Amino acid sequence: MTQLAATAKDFVEPPPSQKDTPLLRLWRTLFGSTLNSAITVMVILALVWLVPKIVNWAILDATWTGVAADCRKASGACWAFIAEKARVMVFGVYPGEELWRPTLMMLLFIGMVGVSMFKRLWRRELIWAWIALVPVLLLLMDGRILFLIPVLPVVPTNRWSGLPVTLLLSLFGLVLAFPLAILVALGRRSTMPVIRVLSVCYIELIRGVPLITVLFMASLIFPLFLPAGMTVDKLLRAQIAIILFAAAYLAEVVRAGLQGIPRGQYEAADSLGLTYWQSMRLIILPQALKMVIPPLVNTFIGFFKDTTLIIIVGLFDFLFSVRAPLADPNWLGFPTEAYVFAAAVYFCFCFIMSKYSQYLERELSPERRR
Amino acid sequence: MSQIDTQRDAATYAAAGAPPRVVKSSGAWWNDQHVRSLLYQALVLLGVIGVAAWFIGNAIDNLARAKIASGFGFLDREAGFGISESLIEYSPASTYGRALVVGLLNTIKVAVIGCILTTILGTFLGILRLTTNPLLAKVMSAYIEIIRNIPLLLQLFFWYAVLLQLPVPRQAIIPIEGIVLSNRGIMVPGLVLHDVHWFVAAAFLAGIVATVIYARHVRRRQEATGERTSIVLPALGFLFGLPLVVGFLVGAPFEPTVPELKGFNFSGGIVMSPEFAALLIGLTVYTAAFVAEIVRAGIQAVGKGQWEASSALGLRRGQMLRLVVLPQALRIIIPPMTSTYLSYTKNSSLAIAIGYPDLVSVSNTTMNQTGQAVEAIAIFMSIYLGLSLLISAFMNWYNNQIALKER
Missing domain, CATH: 1.10.12 (Lyase 2-enoyl-coa Hydratase; Chain  A, domain 2)
Incomplete structure (x- = not known):
């Protein structure tokens, strides 16, 4: 073949020179320009100032065992407090002999x-x-x-507390909210005006108010709506509130997925003679849900964090049980340690979920993988 | 089903955004799609109305049995409880209605100040996120990951604990002269305000309106003649000159006030209570992490070609950003920012957990005292709904203003 047209080879950049080692490249990204050098120096200075303080507080000067008096002598964190109270912080008021x-x-x-x-x-x-x-x-x-x-x-539910409650509320909240969300999302796109209007009202009403007002509804007003003598457990009421609240948000995510399905898919399902529910179950929803997995997981993370709000209506989740020992007169003055501990636990769960959503996004869209 | 009917249906369905489902009727009336659809809707409607009626019936019975008078009469009764901070005059002798207004104003106060601070901080962080410097990028992403993955309520508790652990006023921390941090709150210098300052505030609002009108005029002239006039100086004149002139004319006093240690506490200056400061800091730090991501995504979404094209037109870097990139980025940024402002306002209801007297917190006290839970919850739910609709209506209007005008 003669060289009449340019070949791909002509467009390939020449190989980097031998001197361009990774270290050199790193140097250039850090100190390439005046602005970059200034930023690097400032970040390094800030880190040099901050990191030793944090390390000293959290590790070097920290007290790991002992009583409150030992902690007050030391300048660092009082992890002895967490160690002493770990059982209460994780399990709250759940009966001690049944902790297994x-x-x-x-x-x-x-x-x-x-x-x-x-x-x-x-x-x-x-x-x-x-x-x-x-x-x-x-x-x-x-x-x-x-x-x-x-x-x-x-063990009655008023003794359930701590991390188990947080986990259960999140699990049931999302598992039960999800089917409801799909129904409402389909309802919002329905051709039947009554169903569409009801779905829109539900979604907009719930999304327009803070979760805490829905929790107040569930804990204070819902009992009024039931006939005399009929009661619903307090924890269950909060669970229902979380389900109803999460469903409205999830419905909007699902709707986004439904809107992303090309019309041809609906028509193809119709031409196969599938009924409405068959075409949704077999054709539309599998594709729509796959598309919205990342935002779904983000919504899940949001609701996992939002389960903390139940402490405002007097229920005992993980955040509550972490705060409970703060009132212990022997251990006054270590709220920071308790909050750092709680934050670390919440962070682990949420961080794993968010990394997992990124993994799923890659895994489920091979066409977009690079 | 006649041909005309089918066509009309197809149009209705297309308008509703769903594909037309034209089903051939096989004769029997129960197989007709219209009849079925009407039947389903009637059933759902009956079900919803039935459940609602049952709930309301039970509620009326229960309220009657508990001898709780329903209605909003309690709003005129004396509240009898104090509220730690208020923008308007309030005492325990005031009515419940006034107490709720105090709560609402406190909510609005934290939402307005917070949304402004969040936008500033978030935009700044978002721009930092755009850096090519790997060190800064790592630090920023660590910050954002940490903030986003910890429950807001926990962060509020944390900030509140931090503020309460500050030293007593006598050993207060004074980072900059005039700013005082102590366990009584954060104090900053300010101006003593009198009623006459309302004129100055009105002049400032008038200045905003004048600036908008002038900017439109300049734009129209540019479109007609191609001449560009800078609006910076006139805008500064309208926004700051006008209030100054008005203030001078009506003789508004200019009395700066700075916090000073008197006895065991500071007096003077603008005082932010620990509750308010914790709520403001917690919400702002939390929300700014989300805003930063929105801003970064918005700026990154503007293609590289736009920068190159504007550079080819000979624009300077500032002009490129202002005239080409930002207007396009804003179009992407505005919708998610709307929901961020909305969630900021709604999240401010967590104030109740740290004792800041916002709307929910005051309503909670009210319903504990009066037992009028239904009414109190109805009031604050409709206020939040109203605020939400108001913010989203405004943002939709703004969004339309700057949306892509396709011809």
């Missing part, structure tokens, strides 16, 4: 979530496993099978 139950519950829960994260294991059996696991989790917490047949000593 919430512990096992959390291990099962986290283990199952961990298993579910592997895309290879996404099979029908996984759904059945979850359905089987949920009564076990509740049995461990409550002591009765489906709140009816006592097997273990019964």
